[in-house]
Every structure is written in C-alpha cells, then in structure tokens.
Amino acid sequence: xxxxxxxDNMTSIASRRSNHVKEPRKIFSIPYGVFxxxxxxxxxxxxxxxxxxxxxxxxxxxxxxxxxxxxxASSTLKVIGTSLGVAALxxxxxxxIAYPIAYILANSKFNKNKVLVYLFxxxxxxxxxxxxxxxxxxxxxxGLDSKMYPWICxxxxxxxxxxxxTILPLYNTMLKLDKSQIExxxxxxxxxxxxxxxxIVPMTIPGIVSASTMTFMPTxxxxxxxxxxxxxxxxxxxxxxxxxxxxxxxxxGSVYAIIMLILIGASVIIENIFSEKKGAR
Amino acid sequence: xxKKQLLLAFTSxxxxxxxxxxxxxxxxxxxxxxxxxxxxxxxxxxxNGAKVDDSIIESFEKKYLEDTGxxxxxxxxxxxxxxxxxxxxxxxxxKADLCCPSDYMIQRMQREExxxxxxxxxxxxxxxxxxxxxNTYTSPYIKTLFDKNKLSNYGVPYFWGTMGxxxxxxxxxxxxxxxxxxxxxxxxxxxKKITIKDSVRDTYFTAVMHVYKEELDSLKNQYKVGTITAxxxxxxxxxxxxxxDDETLRKAEEALKELKDNVILEVDEGKNDxxxxxxxxxxxxxxxxxxxxxxxxxxxxxLAYSVPEEGSNVWFDGxxxxxGANVEASKAFLDYxxxxxxxxxxxxxxxxxxxIAGQAIWDLCNEWYSLDAYANEDGTNxxxxxxxxxxxxxxxxEGTLDDGVEAKILIPTEERGRQFxxxxxxxxxxxxxxxxxDFGEEGNEKLHAMxxxxxx
Numbered sequence: 001x002x003x004x005x006x007x008d009n010m011t012s013i014a015s016r017r018s019n020h021v022k023e024p025r026k027i028f029s030i031p032y033g034v035f036x037x038x039x040x041x042x043x044x045x046x047x048x049x050x051x052x053x054x055x056x057x058x059x060x061x062x063x064x065x066x067x068x069x070x071x072x073a074s075s076t077l078k079v080i081g082t083s084l085g086v087a088a089l090x091x092x093x094x095x096x097i098a099y100p101i102a103y104i105l106a107n108s109k110f111n112k113n114k115v116l117v118y119l120f121x122x123x124x125x126x127x128x129x130x131x132x133x134x135x136x137x138x139x140x141x142x143g144l145d146s147k148m149y150p151w152i153c154x155x156x157x158x159x160x161x162x163x164x165x166t167i168l169p170l171y172n173t174m175l176k177l178d179k180s181q182i183e184x185x186x187x188x189x190x191x192x193x194x195x196x197x198x199x200i201v202p203m204t205i206p207g208i209v210s211a212s213t214m215t216f217m218p219t220x221x222x223x224x225x226x227x228x229x230x231x232x233x234x235x236x237x238x239x240x241x242x243x244x245x246x247x248x249x250x251x252x253g254s255v256y257a258i259i260m261l262i263l264i265g266a267s268v269i270i271e272n273i274f275s276e277k278k279g280a281r
Numbered sequence: 282x283x284k285k286q287l288l289l290a291f292t293s294x295x296x297x298x299x300x301x302x303x304x305x306x307x308x309x310x311x312x313x314x315x316x317x318x319x320x321x322x323x324x325x326x327x328x329n330g331a332k333v334d335d336s337i338i339e340s341f342e343k344k345y346l347e348d349t350g351x352x353x354x355x356x357x358x359x360x361x362x363x364x365x366x367x368x369x370x371x372x373x374x375x376k377a378d379l380c381c382p383s384d385y386m387i388q389r390m391q392r393e394e395x396x397x398x399x400x401x402x403x404x405x406x407x408x409x410x411x412x413x414x415x416n417t418y419t420s421p422y423i424k425t426l427f428d429k430n431k432l433s434n435y436g437v438p439y440f441w442g443t444m445g446x447x448x449x450x451x452x453x454x455x456x457x458x459x460x461x462x463x464x465x466x467x468x469x470x471x472x473k474k475i476t477i478k479d480s481v482r483d484t485y486f487t488a489v490m491h492v493y494k495e496e497l498d499s500l501k502n503q504y505k506v507g508t509i510t511a512x513x514x515x516x517x518x519x520x521x522x523x524x525x526d527d528e529t530l531r532k533a534e535e536a537l538k539e540l541k542d543n544v545i546l547e548v549d550e551g552k553n554d555x556x557x558x559x560x561x562x563x564x565x566x567x568x569x570x571x572x573x574x575x576x577x578x579x580x581x582x583x584l585a586y587s588v589p590e591e592g593s594n595v596w597f598d599g600x601x602x603x604x605g606a607n608v609e610a611s612k613a614f615l616d617y618x619x620x621x622x623x624x625x626x627x628x629x630x631x632x633x634x635x636x637i638a639g640q641a642i643w644d645l646c647n648e649w650y651s652l653d654a655y656a657n658e659d660g661t662n663x664x665x666x667x668x669x670x671x672x673x674x675x676x677x678x679e680g681t682l683d684d685g686v687e688a689k690i691l692i693p694t695e696e697r698g699r700q701f702x703x704x705x706x707x708x709x710x711x712x713x714x715x716x717x718x719d720f721g722e723e724g725n726e727k728l729h730a731m732x733x734x735x736x737x
Binding site: 066072075078079082140145147148231232233235240243244245246247248249 | 362364365367368371473479545546547559560726729730733734736737
C-alpha cells in the first residue's frame with residue numbers, strides 16, 4: 001500500500017511540475033520513444049516485411065501458402081493446436097493451484113512480513129533455463145523420465161515456471177477483496193460453498209483473467225522448457241520460429257511470428273472483454 | 282562426477298562469455314576471430330577442468346609473436362549447429378576470419394560465394410603459400426577425399442570421422458546394431474532407449490539407407506565377389522547416400538515417421554546419457570562415441586561402436602575463410618594447428634580424429650591402443666601377440682611416417698570395435714562410407730520442409 005502512496009505522490013509532483021515547465025516533460029519521454037521505435041515498432045515492421053516477401057525481397061504470398069495451402073498445412077495446424085493446448089492446460093492447472101494459495105497468502109496473519117509471498121517468488125530470481133535443467137533432474141530422480149512421459153514432464157515444468165505469474169495477480173486482487181461482502185453473505189445464511197462461488201469468485205474475476213493471460217501468452221512459445229522436458233517431441237510455435245530462422249528461412253519464420261502475434265492479440269482482446277464486463281480497471 | 286562436469290561446463294560457458302565481453306579493445310597488432318564448434322579445441326585444462334597448460338589459442342599467440350614479431354589477438358566464438366553458423370556468417374552477425382563448417386556446408390558456402398580461397402595448386406596437389414605444415418602432414422587419404430570433392434581450395438580439414446551407433450554390449454548385440462534396420466525394429470525392450478540426431482542430414486541419411494537397403498546390399502555383394510571395384514562401389518554408394526529426389530524424400534519421411542515410437546531426438550545429451558546408462562544406443566559421430574566409451578570406462582562400464590554394414594557417412598569439418606578474412610593470419614593459425622604435436626593435443630582433448638598423420642600422431646596412436654599400452658605396471662601383459670589383430674593403417678599414414686616405420690599396429694581382439702576402431706576405421710569400413718554433398722538450394726528447401734513436417 002505504501003507503493004501506491006508513493007505513486008500518488010509522484011503523479012501529483014509530476015502534474016504540479018508540468019503546469020510550470022512543459023518542455024522538460026517531453027524530453028523525459030524521448031528515451032522511451034526511441035526504445036519504442038527501435039525495439040518494438042521497427043521489429044514488427046521487419047516481421048511483416050519478411051513475411052510478405054521472398055528471398056529476393058519481392059512481394060509474395062508464397063510464405064503463407066507454403067504453411068496453409070500446400071502439404072504442410074496439417075503440420076502448421078498441429079503446431080498451433082499443440083501450442084494452444086499446452087498453454088490452456090498450463091493455465092488451467094496454474095489457476096487451480098494458485099487460487100487457494102493466493103487466498104491463503106492474502107488472508108494469512110503470518111503474511112504480514114510477506115515471507116510466504118517471497119517464498120513463492122524466490123524461484124523467479126533464478127534464470128529459467130537453469131531451473132528447467134534442474135527440474136529435469138528432479139523429475140528423473142522421482143521416476144518421471146522425460147523420455148517416457150514427455151507431456152506430463154513438460155506441463156509440470158511449465159506450471160512450475162509460470163505459477164508465480166499466476167499467483168501474483170490473484171494475490172493482488174484478493175488483497176483488495178471487500179471483506180464485508182463475504183461476512184454479509186455468511187451472516188445472511190449462505191453456506192461456505194455458496195459464499196465462495198457467489199461472492200469470492202465473482203469479485204476475483206479480474207484477477208483470474210489477468211492471471212490467465214499472464215500465463216497463457218508466454219507458455220504458447222516457451223519452447224526451451226518443452227525442448228528440455230519433452231526431448232524435442234512437443235513442438236511449440238516458438239520452436240518453429242527458432243528453427244526456421246536457424247535454417248535461414250526468415251520469410252516463413254516471420255509468418256509464424258505473425259501467427260503468434262495474432263494469437264496473443266486475440267487473447268488480449270478476450271481479456272479486455274472480460275475485464276470490461278466486470279467493470280474492472 | 283557427471284554433475285561436477287556439468288557444473289564446470291556451465292562455469293566455463295559463463296567465463297567465456299565474460300572474456301569475450303571484456304575483450305573488446307585490445308592493442309594487438311593483428312586480430313582474428315575464430316568461429317568453431319563448442320568444445321572442439323584443447324583449452325589447456327585436464328580431465329577435472331583445472332587449467333594445467335596453455336590453450337592452443339594462447340600458445341599460438343605466443344608462437345605468432347615469436348615468428349613474426351607482431352602481437353596477435355584471437356577472439357574465439359562457438360556455435361552448436363552448422364546451420365546456425367551458416368546463418369550468422371551469411372547475415373554477418375558474426376564476423377569471423379575462420380569458421381569450421383562440415384563437408385556439405387563448405388560446398389554450400391562455396392556455391393554461394395561466401396568464402397575466400399586458400400590458393401590451391403591443383404596440379405601439384407599443394408597449397409601455394411603459408412600452409413606448409415598442412416601440405417606435409419595431412420593424411421594422403423584425407424587429401425584425396427578433399428581433392429575428389431573439390432574442396433581443397435576452400436577448406437582445410439580439421440577433424441574427421443564416421444557415423445555409427447555407440448551401444449551397450451550388455452543389452453544390445455553387435456549383430457543388432459550392424460544394420461540401420463535396428464532403428465525400425467529394436468524390439469519392445471529398447472523402445473525409447475535409442476537416440477538419433479535432431480539434425481536434418483545426420484538422421485535423413487539413416488532413413489535413406491533403410492529405404493534403399495536392397496540396392497545397397499546387392500551393391501555390397503557385387504563388391505564382395507569382385508564384380509565391381511572398391512572405387513565403383515563407393516561411388517554408387519555415395520550416389521544413393523545423397524539421393525534427394527521427391528520420391529526419396531517422400532519415402533524417407535514415411536520411414537522417419539515410423540521411428541517416432543522407437544527413438545528420441547537429441548544433439549548433445551546423447552553421449553552423456555550413454556555413460557549414465559539412461560539410453561542403450563546412440564547414433565553418434567565417432568568422436569562423441571570415443572568420449573562416451575572413455576567416460577564409461579571410468580565407471581567400469583564398457584560401451585562399443587559399430588558402423589552399420591549397409592554403409593554410413595564419413596564426415597569432416599574443415600576450416601574456411603569467410604569473405605573479408607585476414608588471409609595471412611588465418612593461414613598462420615591453420616598451419617599451427619597442422620603441427621602433429623598440436624593436433625595430438627586436440628585429439629587427446631576432443632576424442633575426435635585429426636586428419637593430420639605424421640610420426641607424432643602415429644606414436645600417440647601406439648601409446649593409446651597398441652598391445653604395449655595394455656602392459657601392467659610390473660611389465661607383464663594380459664594380452665599376448667596371439668590375442669591381437671594386426672591392423673594396417675597405411676591408407677591413412679602412408680608417406681608421413683619416419684623412414685622404416687610401417688603403419689601396422691597390434692590391437693587386442695577384445696578391444697576391437699571400441700575406441701581404436703572409432704578413431705581409425707579400417708579400410709574396409711572406409712570403403713562403405715560416403716560423403717555428404719550439398720543438395721542445392723531447392724533440394725535443401727524441400728529437405729527442410731520434410732524435416733519440419735516430420736518433427737511436429
């Protein structure tokens with residue numbers, strides 16, 4: 001909460017300043033502007049350029065055709081399907097695990113000093129590639145050979161890596177839960193199950209939605225995890241982009257990048273629809 | 282033990298990163314960048330990773346200063362697949378003076394005019410300037426191979442070997458792995474205990490060998506009974522080996538898809554998994570196989586190496602100079618690598634076989650593998666001459682040894698099919714091994730599309 005106070009202070013300082021000196025404020029935005037153009041807008045333009053041109057740089061739609069019209073269509077769809085499947089499965093499992101944890105964290109007295117929250121965030125301080133290699137060893141140790149159970153191992157790895165991203169948004173929403181509503185529901189005779197489904201869940205929908213997108217979007221392309229934990233049997237869309245670029249097929253690789261942009265764009269739109277419905281933000 | 286090594290590998294990767302990060306501005310007179318496979322040069326460390334000696338790079342830098350009076354700084358960068366190297370050189374993300382692609386990739390880079398010539402005199406079969414040691418010490422076999430494939434002007438050989446199966450003889454019999462059919466019919470117990478390469482060309486050719494098995498077998502019979510010469514046999518084999526027409530691609534894809542329940546794809550982990558025992562058969566480059574066999578011996582496990590009878594791949598990695606390279610300094614580096622003493626250090630460290638012959642390499646080979654190498658400390662030997670095969674390696678060492686030394690070595694029969702045979706395949710094996718050729722732009726595209734299709 002002290003954070004939001006600081007932010008409030010800063011915005012008020014900023015607004016006060018801007019009344020007096022307008023020019024310097026523009027200067028402050030230059031670094032971000034440069035960053036935006038150089039690392040976001042320019043690369044996206046480049047992706048579109050490559051996707052719609054051939055090796056000689058002439059306009060063509062062959063790259064799309066080669067993925068969707070000719071013989072490769074089934075494998076393209078399979079990659080997209082696998083990516084969506086892995087992402088959906090990971091998201092659902094993450095939410096199921098994270099929801100009670102977030103609730104306990106948000107309501108725990110012990111949590112005053114945030115020890116528990118930090119415990120869940122701790123793995124994020126270690127690079128995920130190292131974590132994944134370690135996960136593989138641990139799974140093998142408990143008898144889950146990634147060669148025999150590629151799907152189980154990969155999903156475990158995904159859930160492990162993205163659980164903190166699911167817990168945090170849920171935790172934030174649950175901190176702001178209106179306790180009096182819950183108490184009122186209980187006082188008015190609702191049993192604990194009803195209390196949970198009629199008051200707590202509806203109030204945390206914005207948290208669930210943002211937790212879902214936080215998990216769903218990156219898992220679609222986290223191929224390092226599936227590569228290590230499925231021994232390259234599960235092919236995600238991110239892996240396709242990587243291997244096309246490695247084979248110097250920049251044009252087809254860019255089409256895959258656009259497909260991924262579309263999928264991510266779609267999930268953002270779905271998130272917005274949900275958030276607006278519930279009047280969050 | 283393995284974990285320790287893994288840790289060391291990590292720290293060394295990190296430290297290489299740190300070194301290259303701060304090596305930006307040096308005041309050396311000459312600076313070259315060498316772009317090589319990971320773990321493919323002696324780095325001055327012993328088996329435990331402790332620094333005991335100058336790395337090849339460091340000793341070259343000293344030697345260069347001695348010879349020319351100029352200081353040189355060698356930047357060393359690594360890649361893990363040939364295709365990655367190619368893309369980075371082509372897009373100039375890495376500006377290297379020397380890179381080390383495999384056979385087919387040298388042809389491709391040459392075709393696309395990405396390479397600087399070394400200056401090779403076709404008539405005298407010699408490099409004209411700056412590569413005297415390469416001229417003197419390179420094995421006649423490798424020289425012929427390079428000439429035959431018109432690679433000499435653009436590539437200088439660095440390591441070579443064959444491809445075959447590393448296997449655990451306790452679980453798999455030699456007969457089983459003496460044919461590529463093994464991958465398709467491993468029996469239920471070995472399913473998913475076999476790894477093949479997640480690398481297009483290396484796995485594709487095994488499927489081709491499977492698809493054209495009958496043709497290959499009949500060729501081999503003709504050679505055995507003497508109706509065709511060894512050269513004719515090898516030429517026809519090489520043609521089949523490099524087939525990539527639409528029908529072959531389609532059949533190969535079908536064959537590969539049948540493999541999915543039997544094998545696991547890998548690129549680097551396989552050699553260690555063999556040692557750990559989590560897999561029993563590994564499609565491996567001979568050098569990796571030597572690594573696995575050496576490591577397993579430390580744990581008293583005995584692995585072996587087999588090159589299937591239908592035929593296999595003889596591969597090599599060679600140094601090339603991308604356009605714009607510092608020719609003079611690059612040649613100096615390559616000539617230093619071609620010194621038999623230096624080649625011996627590299628061989629000892631990587632487990633791969635150097636194309637350099639020469640007396641120093643022959644001595645090393647004897648020290649490692651001949652009957653005398655098995656002598657106990659008290660001078661007795663568990664093996665006698667009767668227990669040994671005499672192996673003739675003159676095809677490889679001819680003309681590079683001291684006067685009066687014959688290229689014949691006594692190998693205990695029990696040790697056949699292990700490190701020695703992996704490092705120095707017999708003439709018999711070499712005859713049934715073919716070189717990978719570049720498939721051309723269209724061929725590569727089709728092959729990669731097929732491969733992508735197979736993988737998902």
